[in-house]
Amino acid sequence: MQTLLAIKNVHKAFIGIKALSNVSLNVYEGKVMALVGENGAGKSTLMKILTGIYQKDQGEITYSGQPVVFKGPRDSQQAGIGIIHQELNLIPELSIAENIFLGREFTNAFGKINWTKMYEEADKLLNRLNLDYNSKTKIAALSIGEQQMVEIAKVLSHESKVIIMDEPTDALTDTETQSLFKVVRELISEGRGIIYISHRMQEIFEICDDVTILRDGQFVAEYSVEELNEDQLIEMMVGRKLEEQYPNVVSNFGETILSVRNIKGPGVKSASFDLKRGEILGVSGLMGAGRTELMKLLYGATIKTAGEIFLEDKSVHFTSPNEGLKAGIVYISEDRKRDGLILGMSVKDNMTLTALKYFSHPIGQIKHEIEKIAVSDFITLFNIKTPTSSQIIGHLSGGNQQKVAIARGLMTKPKILILDEPTRGVDVGAKKEIYQLINQFKLEGLSIILISSDMPEVLGMSDRILVIHEGRISLDCERKSVTQEKIMAAAVGKLH
Structure with missing residues (x-):
């Protein structure tokens, strides 16, 4: 077995704070090495060292049999190491082709960009990923999942020997994920080595050959995937046994709090459903089916063109998110970095941003002590790992950032909490904590709409499930009467 990278x-x-201590990782030719660990385990720091963003304090990196030191991302890229970042790194106003070949544009003999060649090469990469996109399309017109596929195409264009995939399927549909796996298998058949970082356990066992486990910045072990089962892997990641993965709790629902009748709007052709007090309504469907678009109509981010929304038996018509917020509907975005948080601000300021009226005098002056106590209470309740409430939120792990985003929504004392992909990019330990919090709020009477591409999550946490297909609700039924196969059939429009 040839070692490409050690x-x-x-x-x-x-x-003075140790991020990594005595960490080792091997990448083998023609194999996929999973790199797993909770948020904060050191995975991102290790990858930043490998790609030249950080410099190691001690240790050795050997690539193709030679010791190497990468002084910057260009060094590692030129050496043949590519990375597909978890956070999108695209320019919205440029086309797909321009983003793929940015800084490496094809030129003619006169030094001018050869647009025909660039679009042809971009189309080849998109076809390789089974993507039916026009490479002249602007990035801004794509969904998050589609943008993720462009990131993957961009790295493939470098023909790297070692490819790092950091949560590559977080925003992908099942079909897109299988297209990616097909490409992964092609790449390893060509002798490349892949580092695959994911919190999705089923993917580790489907696509990876070996697994390296990190915990608290330290190397735990390297195993062949065949030697482990999912429970053993999770226990090594978190250092303890986890109980039931999806802790659904039974509660007595209250009256109907939200009724939606035949509403239409951007991305939504027709939708009708009810939500009861203390109920978790799971929403499933393929990427682009209209799940997020339906939620935007509910809280006023976009305006419905037909139909009615009743909140506590009163007809409402929101023309802005602020109106929806005042009425008690809170939406937590699927893209916390872009829409949910201000990364340069502190944990405290992010958490209280939409709830300042609760901490203000009538003349507008903020009651800082009351604000500080409320934030401290939420940090304790949510087990948010931060040195202080003044810590810049961009320095926290993904799971802790997500907890702050949810806490901010709850600060406004909502009647309905809409969670759009609440556990995307969150490790198994933090997921369990978020699930327990969701159940706690449910028992307190909060109504929750849970949108997720993770089908076991929807099945495990919901009381009732909606499936959306091409802007319409194709399935609405109790959790106990639905299966994963039935949800997928409804999602692709084949439920009879």
């Missing part, structure tokens, strides 16, 4: 006994500290 990281041995790497250490890294920031201002």
Whole structure:
């Protein structure tokens, strides 16, 4: 077994705080190495060292049999190491082709960009991923899942020997995921090595050959995937046993709090459903089916063109998110970095941003002590791992950022909480904590709409499930009477 890349006994500290201690990782030719661990385990720091963003304090990196030191991302890229980032790194106003070949544009003999060649090469990459996109399309017109596929195409264009995939399927549909896996298998058949970072356990066992486990910035073990089962892997990641993965609780629902009747609007052709007090309504469907678009109509981010919405038996018509918020409907975005949080602000300021009226005097002056106590209470309740409430939120792990985003929504004391992909990019331990919080709020009478591409999550956490297909509700039924196969049939429009 040929080792393409070997990281041995790497250490890294920031201002005296150890981020990595004695960490090792091997990448083998023609194999997929899973890199797993909870948020904050050190995976991102290790990848930043490998790609030259950070410099290691101690240890050795050997690539193609030679010791290497990458002084920046260009060094590692030129050496043949590519990375598909979890966070999108695209320019919205440029086309797909321009983003793929940015800084490496094809030129003619006169130094001018050869647009024909660039679009042809971009189309080849998109076809390789089974994507029916026009490479002249602007990135801004694509969904998050589609943008993720462009990121993948961009890395494939470099013909890298070692490819790092950081949560590559987070925003992908099942079909897009299988297209990606097909490409992964092609790449390893060509002798490339892949580092695959994912919180989705089923993917580890489907596509990976080996697995390296990190915990608290330290190397735990390297195994062949065949040697482990899912429970064993999770226990090594978190350092403890986890009980039931999806802790659904039974409660007595209250009266109907929300009634939606034949509403239409951008991305929604027709939708009708009810939501009861203390109920978790799961929403499933393929990417682009209209799940998020339906939610935007509910809280006023877009305006319905037909139909009616009744909140506590009163007809409502929201023309802005602020109106929806005042009425008690809170939406937590699927893209917390772009729409949910201000990364340069503190944990405290992010958490209280939409609830300042609860901490203000009539003349507008903020009651800082009351605000501080409320934030401290939520940090404790949500088990948010942060040194202080003044910590810049961009420095927290993904799971802790997501907890802050949810806490901010709850600060406004909502009647309905809409969670759009609440556990995307969140590790198994933090997921369990978020599920327990969701159940706690449910028992307190909060109505929750849970949108998720993770079908086991929808099946495990919901009381009732809606499936959306091409802007219409194709299935509305109790959780106990639905199966994964039935949800998928409804999602693709084949439920009879």
